[in-house]
Amino acid sequence: MDFNPGMKHQLIRKTVRDFAENEIRHRAAEMDKGPGFPQDLMEKMKPLHYFGLQTPTHLGGAGLDTISYTIVVEEISRVSAALGLCITVHNSVGIYPILRFGTREQQQQFVPPMAAGDSIGAFCLTEANAGSDAGGVETVARKTDNGFILNGTKIFVTNGGICGTILVFAVSDTAPAQSSVFIVENHTPGFSVGEIEDLCGMRANPVASLFFEDCRIPADHCLGKPGQGLKIGLAALDTGRIGVAAQALGIAQAAFEESLAYAKARQQFNQPISRFQTIQNYLADMALQIDASRLLVHRAAALKDKGQPFSAQAAMAKLHGSTTARKVTNLAVQIHGGYGYSKEYDVERYFRDAKVTEIYEGTNEIQRMVIARDLLTRPV
Amino acid sequence: MLHIIVCIKQVPMVSELPWDPRTGTLKRETAQGMMDPAARRALEAALQIKADRTSGPVSITAVSMGPPMAEEVLFEARALGADQGVLLTDPCMAGADTCMTAVILGKFIKNHCPDAGLILCGSMSSDSETAQVGPQLAEDLDIPAIGYARRLELVDGCIRVERHVDDFLELMEMDLPGLVTIDHAGESDRYTPRYVALGGVEAAFNKGGIQVMNSRALGLDHAFNALKHSPTKIMDVYSPVTEKKGRVLTGAVKKMVDTLFDDYGKIVSSAMGKDLKTHDHEEDV
Amino acid sequence: MEKQIWVWADYRNYFQSRVTLQILARATDLAKKTDAVVCAVVFGDRVDEYVAEYIAHGAQKVYVTDDPLLNTYNVESYAFLLSALVRRFQPETLLVGATRFGQEIAPRVAKQLNTGLTADCIDLDIDDKGRLVQIAPSFGGNLIAKIITPHTRPQMATIRPGTFQELPHDDDAKGKIIPISLPDHMPGPRVRCLKSELHPVRARKIETADIVITGGRGMGSKGKFKKLFDLAALLHAEVGATRPVVYADWVSTEALVGQAGKHIRPKVLFSFGVSGAIQHTAALADAKFIVAVNKNPNATMMKLADVALVADANQACSGIIRALKQRIRD
Numbered sequence: 001m002d003f004n005p006g007m008k009h010q011l012i013r014k015t016v017r018d019f020a021e022n023e024i025r026h027r028a029a030e031m032d033k034g035p036g037f038p039q040d041l042m043e044k045m046k047p048l049h050y051f052g053l054q055t056p057t058h059l060g061g062a063g064l065d066t067i068s069y070t071i072v073v074e075e076i077s078r079v080s081a082a083l084g085l086c087i088t089v090h091n092s093v094g095i096y097p098i099l100r101f102g103t104r105e106q107q108q109q110f111v112p113p114m115a116a117g118d119s120i121g122a123f124c125l126t127e128a129n130a131g132s133d134a135g136g137v138e139t140v141a142r143k144t145d146n147g148f149i150l151n152g153t154k155i156f157v158t159n160g161g162i163c164g165t166i167l168v169f170a171v172s173d174t175a176p177a178q179s180s181v182f183i184v185e186n187h188t189p190g191f192s193v194g195e196i197e198d199l200c201g202m203r204a205n206p207v208a209s210l211f212f213e214d215c216r217i218p219a220d221h222c223l224g225k226p227g228q229g230l231k232i233g234l235a236a237l238d239t240g241r242i243g244v245a246a247q248a249l250g251i252a253q254a255a256f257e258e259s260l261a262y263a264k265a266r267q268q269f270n271q272p273i274s275r276f277q278t279i280q281n282y283l284a285d286m287a288l289q290i291d292a293s294r295l296l297v298h299r300a301a302a303l304k305d306k307g308q309p310f311s312a313q314a315a316m317a318k319l320h321g322s323t324t325a326r327k328v329t330n331l332a333v334q335i336h337g338g339y340g341y342s343k344e345y346d347v348e349r350y351f352r353d354a355k356v357t358e359i360y361e362g363t364n365e366i367q368r369m370v371i372a373r374d375l376l377t378r379p380v
Numbered sequence: 381m382l383h384i385i386v387c388i389k390q391v392p393m394v395s396e397l398p399w400d401p402r403t404g405t406l407k408r409e410t411a412q413g414m415m416d417p418a419a420r421r422a423l424e425a426a427l428q429i430k431a432d433r434t435s436g437p438v439s440i441t442a443v444s445m446g447p448p449m450a451e452e453v454l455f456e457a458r459a460l461g462a463d464q465g466v467l468l469t470d471p472c473m474a475g476a477d478t479c480m481t482a483v484i485l486g487k488f489i490k491n492h493c494p495d496a497g498l499i500l501c502g503s504m505s506s507d508s509e510t511a512q513v514g515p516q517l518a519e520d521l522d523i524p525a526i527g528y529a530r531r532l533e534l535v536d537g538c539i540r541v542e543r544h545v546d547d548f549l550e551l552m553e554m555d556l557p558g559l560v561t562i563d564h565a566g567e568s569d570r571y572t573p574r575y576v577a578l579g580g581v582e583a584a585f586n587k588g589g590i591q592v593m594n595s596r597a598l599g600l601d602h603a604f605n606a607l608k609h610s611p612t613k614i615m616d617v618y619s620p621v622t623e624k625k626g627r628v629l630t631g632a633v634k635k636m637v638d639t640l641f642d643d644y645g646k647i648v649s650s651a652m653g654k655d656l657k658t659h660d661h662e663e664d665v
Numbered sequence: 666m667e668k669q670i671w672v673w674a675d676y677r678n679y680f681q682s683r684v685t686l687q688i689l690a691r692a693t694d695l696a697k698k699t700d701a702v703v704c705a706v707v708f709g710d711r712v713d714e715y716v717a718e719y720i721a722h723g724a725q726k727v728y729v730t731d732d733p734l735l736n737t738y739n740v741e742s743y744a745f746l747l748s749a750l751v752r753r754f755q756p757e758t759l760l761v762g763a764t765r766f767g768q769e770i771a772p773r774v775a776k777q778l779n780t781g782l783t784a785d786c787i788d789l790d791i792d793d794k795g796r797l798v799q800i801a802p803s804f805g806g807n808l809i810a811k812i813i814t815p816h817t818r819p820q821m822a823t824i825r826p827g828t829f830q831e832l833p834h835d836d837d838a839k840g841k842i843i844p845i846s847l848p849d850h851m852p853g854p855r856v857r858c859l860k861s862e863l864h865p866v867r868a869r870k871i872e873t874a875d876i877v878i879t880g881g882r883g884m885g886s887k888g889k890f891k892k893l894f895d896l897a898a899l900l901h902a903e904v905g906a907t908r909p910v911v912y913a914d915w916v917s918t919e920a921l922v923g924q925a926g927k928h929i930r931p932k933v934l935f936s937f938g939v940s941g942a943i944q945h946t947a948a949l950a951d952a953k954f955i956v957a958v959n960k961n962p963n964a965t966m967m968k969l970a971d972v973a974l975v976a977d978a979n980q981a982c983s984g985i986i987r988a989l990k991q992r993i994r995d
Contacts, residue, residue, distance in 0.1 A: 478784075516776040524741065525856070626955075656989075
C-alpha cells in the first residue's frame with residue numbers, strides 16, 4: 001500500500017494550483033459578493049478542460065481518472081468553493097449521467113458542448129416538497145405522440161443561473177411512482193430561470209429556481225429508459241458525493257493554511273499565539289481531520305476507478321469531509337478572533353461556504369442512512 | 381523537419397521552500413520542484429514555432445539534467461506539447477557547475493540528436509541565476525548563439541532574433557543549427573507561458589515513461605565525475621540575515637509620518653538627490 | 666612573471682554603465698592583497714578616450730585592440746580575442762561586468778579556457794591561500810554562496826553593476842598601454858547583427874531606481890493604488906507591485922517585483938500594504954533602507970523594514986504625500 005501520490009497526481013495538483021493561485025485567488029472575495037463567475041475566467045478555464053474533467057478525449061474532455069478529478073475539485077475549492085461547486089456539479093451530476101446512461105447519440109449531441117464549457121450542466125431533483133425524499137417529486141412529464149410535455153418547478157438548483165444543459169427529474173402523469181430523467185436545453189420554450197437565491201455561502205454560484213411550463217421534450221431526450229429515474233439519480237449522487245467531499249476538503253485545507261500562518265504571525269502576550277497549547281491543539285485537530293478526509297476521498301475515488309462498489313465509501317468521505325470542513329472553518333474563525341469574523345479575512349467566507357457541504361448532495365443524515373444500509377445488508 | 385531541443389531545469393519552488401527556522405538555512409533536498417520559469421518561456425517559444433504553419437514540421441525534445449525526481453518537469457513539458465522528454469540522470473552528474481552541465485547536455489545533443497536544428501534555453505534559471513549554461517552549451521557544441529531573445533522568427537533557414545541587451549534593441553540573425561536563450565524577464569507577453577491543460581497531463585502519462593539516460597548511455601567517460609571535474613567549488617552557502625531590528629511606529633498617521641521624515645529624512649533626500657526640510661514642520665503648515 | 670588581475674572593459678552605453686570603473690576599484694584593493702597588477706582589456710574601434718578613462722580610474726596596464734573591424738559588439742569575435750589574450754598573458758584573475766553582454770561573453774571565454782566562472786558576484790575577496798573568493802547570491806538573494814576556482818586559471822567572475830564604488834577620476838594616474846593587433850586568422854562571425862540601437866526602456870528603470878515604491882493588496886483598490894504614482898512623482902521613484910496586485914490588474918505586469926518579475930536594489934524602498942510573501946521579498950534583498958506600512962505589525966514585510974509604520978497603507982500614503990509637499994524645497 002502506497003500512500004504517496006504518484007507523479008501524475010502530483011503534477012495534476014501543481015497544475016491546478018498554479019492556475020488557481022494566479023487566476024482565481026485574487027478574485028474569490030469579489031466573486032463572493034454577487035452571483036455569477038467572471039466570463040473571462042470561465043473562458044480561460046475552457047481550453048484547459050476544467051469543464052470536461054472525466055469526459056473522454058473523443059468527446060472533448062481530459063479523460064481524467066477519479067482521483068485526479070478529486071484533486072482538481074479540491075484545489076479549485078481551496079481558493080473558491082463556489083467555483084469548485086460549479087465545476088463539480090457540472091462534471092459529476094451534469095455530464096456523468098449522460099456518459100453512463102445516455103445513448104451514443106445523446107452523448108454526441110450533449111456532451112461536447114458541455115465538456116468545452118459552452119453549456120454548463122445542472123441537476124434538478126429538489127423541489128419544494130421533495131428533498132431527501134426523492135419520492136415527493138411533483139414535476140410531471142406527460143407523454144405525447146412524439147415526446148413529453150414537462151411541467152413543474154425545481155428549487156435550489158446549483159449553476160441554475162448559468163445552466164445550458166439540465167437534467168430534470170419528473171414523474172409520469174400515468175404512473176406517478178415512476179420517475180424519469182429528461183435532458184432539457186435552456187433554449188426550450190417554456191423554460192425559465194427564477195430569482196437567484198440569497199444564500200449564506202457559495203454566493204458566487206448562481207443557485208436558482210428553474211421553471212418548466214409546457215416544455216416540449218423530444219422522446220429521444222429521455223435519459224436511459226423511462227422509469228429509470230431513481231437508478232440514475234442514485235448513481236449520479238454517489239459520484240456527486242465524492243465531488244462534494246473533495247470540495248469540503250479544499251475548503252478545510254484553505255482554512256487550515258490561513259490559520260497556521262495567522263497563528264505564527266499573530267502576537268499576543270509578546271509571543272505568537274502558536275506558542276499556546278490550546279492553539280496547538282486546534283491546529284493538530286484540524287490537520288488530523290483534514291488528512292483523514294483526504295484519505296477517505298481518495299479511497300472512494302480509487303474504488304470507482306477500479307469499477308468496484310463505492311457507494312458507502314463515497315458517503316463516508318462526504319460525511320467526514322463536510323463535518324471536517326464545518327469544524328475546521330469554525331476553529332479557523334476562532335483562531336483569527338475578531339478578524340476571523342470580518343470579511344477582510346478569507347476565513348469568514350470559508351466558514352459560510354463550509355456549512356452547505358453538510359446539506360447538499362444528500363444531507364449528512366442521509367449519508368448515515370446510506371452507510372448503515374450498507375453495513376446491515378453486507379453478507380456476514 | 382526542424383528538431384528543436386529545449387533544455388529544462390527543475391528548480392525548487394520558492395513558495396514551498398522548507399526553511400530550517402533555527403539555522404535559517406534551506407532544506408533544499410526536501411523542497412518541491414517546479415519547471416524553471418525561464419525554461420518554461422523557452423518551451424513556449426518552441427511551441428509557438430511548432431504551431432506556426434510556415435515553420436514546416438517541427439519536433440520538440442525536452443531534455444533535463446537532474447535527479448530522478450526531475451522527471452516531473454519532462455512530463456509537464458510533454459503535457460504542454462513537447463514530443464519527447466529525456467532525463468539525463470546519474471549520481472556522477474551531481475554537483476555539476478555550469479561548465480560541466482554544458483558538457484553533459486552537449487554530449488546528449490552530439491551523440492543522440494545529431495539532427496538538432498535549434499536549441500532553446502531559458503536565459504537564466506530562478507535558483508542559481510547564472511545565465512551561463514546556454515552560452516557554454518553553444519561553446520561546447522561549437523554553434524552560434526544569441527542570448528536574451530524576446531522574439532524569434534524563422535526566415536529562409538536562418539533564425540532572426542529580437543533582443544534587448546544593456547539598453548540596446550537589437551536584431552540578430554544566424555544560420556541553423558544555433559542556440560537561443562529566451563529572456564527570463566521579457567517585458568513583452570509574447571512568450572508568457574501557457575497554462576497546462578489537464579488533458580495534456582493525462583496524455584503525457586498515457587504516452588509511457590520518460591526516456592532516462594545515465595552517463596554510460598550518454599557516452600560519458602566511465603571516470604566522469606561532475607563534482608570533481610567542475611572548475612568551481614562551493615566553499616560555503618549561507619542565508620543572509622534579513623530580519624532587521626527595525627523601528628516600529630504606531631499612532632496617528634500624521635505623527636508617524638513626521639517622525640519618519642524628521643529622523644530619516646536625510647536618507648530619503650540623499651536617495652532623491654534633493655533637499656528635504658527635516659524639522660520645524662509645524663511652522664510650515 | 667607578474668601576477669595580473671584583468672578587467673574586461675565594457676564601455677557600451679558608457680554614461681549609464683559604470684560597472685567597469687567599479688570593478689577596477691575593487692581590483693585595485695585585491696591587487697594590493699596579492700601583489701598583482703590591475704589591467705584593463707579594451708576591444709573596439711577608436712577607443713583612446715576609454716583607455717584614458719580606465720587609467721584614470723585605476724588600470725595600471727591596458728591591453729588594447731583598436732580596429733575598425735571591432736566597431737560593433739560581437740560576442741563571438743570578442744570571446745575569441747579575449748581567450749587568445751588570456752592564453753598569451755595568463756592573468757590570475759579575469760573580471761567582467763555582469764551586464765547582459767558581459768554575461769554572454771564571460772561564460773564563452775570560461776568554456777574556451779576550461780576554467781570556472783561565478784555569475785553576478787556581489788563581493789570579492791582573497792582567502793588565506795591567495796585565492797579569489799567569489800561571493801554570489803542565489804534564490805534572489807535568499808542564499809549567498811562563497812565560491813573558489815581552486816585548480817584552473819584564470820579565476821573568472823562577473824560582477825553585478827553597482828556593487829562597488831568607483832575610484833575618483835585621477836588625471837595624473839599613469840598606465841602602460843599595450844597595443845595588440847588583430848590576429849590574421851580571426852574567424853568570421855556566425856551571428857550577424859542587423860540592427861542595434863540605443864533604446865533604454867522605461868520599464869527596466871525600476872531595477873536600477875534609487876527609490877522604489879511597492880504596493881500590495883493592502884492599498885485597497887485599483888483606484889487607491891494610483892496614489893502610489895503621485896507619491897512616485899514627488900520622490901522621482903518607480904512603482905512596483907506584488908503578484909496579487911498585478912493579477913488583479915491594478916497595474917501592468919511590468920511592475921511585478923518578485924521571483925518571476927523584477928529584482929530591485931533601491932537605496933530607499935517604500936512598501937505599502939505588502940504582506941511579504943517570499944516570492945516578493947526574494948527580489949528586494951538588496952534594498953538598503955526599507956520603510957514599510959501595514960495594518961498588521963507582524964507582516965513579514967514589516968520585519969524586514971528599517972522603519973515600520975503600523976497604519977492603513979492608503980492613509981499613510983496620503984500622509985506621506987502631504988508631508989513631502991511641505992518639505993520639498995523649491
